[in-house]
Amino acid sequence: MPIRLYDTARREVVPFEPGPLVTMYTCGITPYDATHLGHASTFVFYDVLQRRLIDLGHQVRCVRNVTDVDDPLFAKARELGVHYLDLAAGEEARFNRDMEALEALPVHSAPRASSAISDIRGFIGMVLDRGYAYVVDGSVFFDVSKSPGFGEISHYTNEQMVAFARERGGNPDDPAKRNPLDFVLWHPSAPDEPSWDAMWGPGRPGWHIECSALALRELGTTIDLHGGGTDLIFPHHECERAQSEAATGEPFVRHWMHVAMVHMDGEKMSKSLGNLVFVDKLRETYDPRSIRLGIIEHHYRREWEWDESLMPRNHARLLAWLGSVGAGGSATSLLDAVRERLDDDLDTPGALALIDEAAKRGTDVTPAAAVLGVNLGRPVSVG
RNA sequence: GGCGACGUGGCGGAAUGGUUUACGCAGCGGCCUGCAAAGCCGUUUAUCCGAGUUCGAUUCUCGGCGUCGCCUCCA
Structure with a gap:
């Protein structure tokens, strides 16, 4: 009997039957602020899965990225007056100490976005070459209209996604965009932000692109299982899949697995709300x-309250x-x-x-x- | 609005197509104690509403109602 897991895209519990080598990619943290019990929860569940797969005789290759090039990190570094990579290194170390203390198995690799700029540039080149993206004034946008499967993980319709984007002022009416849902692969940096040279203009990667580039670099065109928190389903994983399949022409992911949020005081535990419980604090007691x-007494698909x-x-x-x-x-x-x-x-x-x-x-x-x-x-x- | 999750005693939280519905906290009674606390023993209180399926539903189905989450900062 193979292990059975819920697949977000298929919306049902299905057999998970990888080969002897299992390739897994989990979206890791953005190390701009304290990592908390919610993060630990997500990765402890993937650790339990990894252990069981090994117990079943598989070899597991799990990649967990670190998003050390992104808006919230720059904003926080600006606020604190420190270099963004110094801030990231400190928070990443804290996260790693937590995971080590929780006895999570080491992941196969934990690549940083900042280490993957050349891969990202190459990846964007692939997407452009295949006609799934366009350049406007130094920005590269993904052309969602070329990706009919967009929305199949989150199960949102195109109309819904457009409506949300408009409602939220997510810049859907940016005149540079051909379609309101088009998203950025590369864009010019602000004056105090890091910037890298690229054929289409200097700048930095968009939010979603690093995961696609790293998954391809480390695990190949199609990976067995991809996951993260449920808050990443849309837009992050939707965009990742679209650009990966655009770049390679192959299916990106066989199985999507998402871990539910941890709540506190009735709301999602999150950095922006400040309702947090820290693993290193708990470890003092x-x-x-x-x-x-305490984490695994809950089921990974069910939200729970601290x-x-x-x-x-x-x-x-x-x-x-x-x-x-x-x-x-x-x-x-x-x-x-x-x-x-x-x-x-x-x-x-x-x-x-x-x-x-x-x-x-x-x-x-x-x-x-x-x-x-x-x-x-x-x-x-x-x- | 769309999608999703969830609605079990005062609170948290299991389980189950069928005699007595776990467990923890709180409450109540008792033991113990100079008094109290702790501990120990005992004990009260529940399946959101409606319809359906069924010999029988808290459990399955449908419809309500309610709570929460997501909807480009997010694990």
């Missing part, structure tokens, strides 16, 4: 394994699991049952419930916990 458990009882509850859970170490009892059937839960659209809440019960019964749950990335081989530690 709790073992990182408790934090991982609340104060989460950590005490999962601290207790970790202690109960640790208490089972060395106990007798056969763990083989438990391990199989946990694997079965994961193969059913990554049912981590179900897996945790099985392990809770087994620990209570006095079965050593070490192997089952390991499948979820929870190592019971050491005592509780904090800080």
Whole structure:
């Protein structure tokens, strides 16, 4: 039985049947401000998936980019009076420390957008050569009218997308654009922003292009699974797919997987709202394994709300699991049952419930916990 | 407006086509205590509304109502 996962584009749970080598691309962070529990949540779920795929005998090649060339980063650097790459490096390091503490497996590569400018230029050249983009005054726009599949991941109609763009003042009436939904692949930089030379004029990449360029560079034309948070479905992934398929003429992604948002105070936890919980702050009080458990006690497709009882509850859970170490009892059937839960659209809440019960019964749950990335081989530690 | 998620006791949150609907917090009673706290034992309270399918629905279907999210800063 292959693992089954929900595919955003197909809108149903389908078998996920990659070859021996699985290529995965997850959209990483823009390191301009504190990375928080919501980010950690997204990547911990991909880590659980990666672990299960390895457990099934696959080799996994997962790429997770870092968007260190983008508007919010420049704005924040301007505000703080620091170089944008210094700001990015600090936040990226913080994120990496969090992921390491949470015992996420290392990704195959974590390329920065700033390292990919030449790839991006080459990629834009491919899109232009194939007639899917046009140049206006040093800006390169993607021509959405050439991409009839635009909207098939998010399931928005063209009319809807146009209406939204107009409503939101998303510059749909920019006279340079042929179609209101056309988006930027390259554009001139503001005076205090970084700028790179290009055949069509100096400037910097648009938001979506780096992921397409990096996915092609690191993983090839068609990747097995692509994901990120649900907030990236539209427009980011829609645009990525359009430009990638324009550039290569091949399908971009076989399976789209998105992780739901973490909320706090009834709203999405987000940098702009400031309603944040930080992993490094939690680590001052709790073992990182408790934090991982606190994340995966939820299902990845269901939004959830941070609340104060989460950590005490999962601290207790970790202690109960640790208490089972060395106990007798056969763990083989438990391990199989946990694997079965994961193969059913990554049912981590179900897996945790099985392990809770087994620990209570006095079965050593070490192997089952390991499948979820929870190592019971050491005592509780904090800080 | 479109799309999506969700509506279980005072709160959070599981589970299920069928005798007694988990668990945690709070509440209540008791044990303990000089008094209290903690701890322990016991215990009260629930499936948004309507229609349908069914011998039987909280669970499945349809329609309402409500909450939330997304809709070019976003994991």
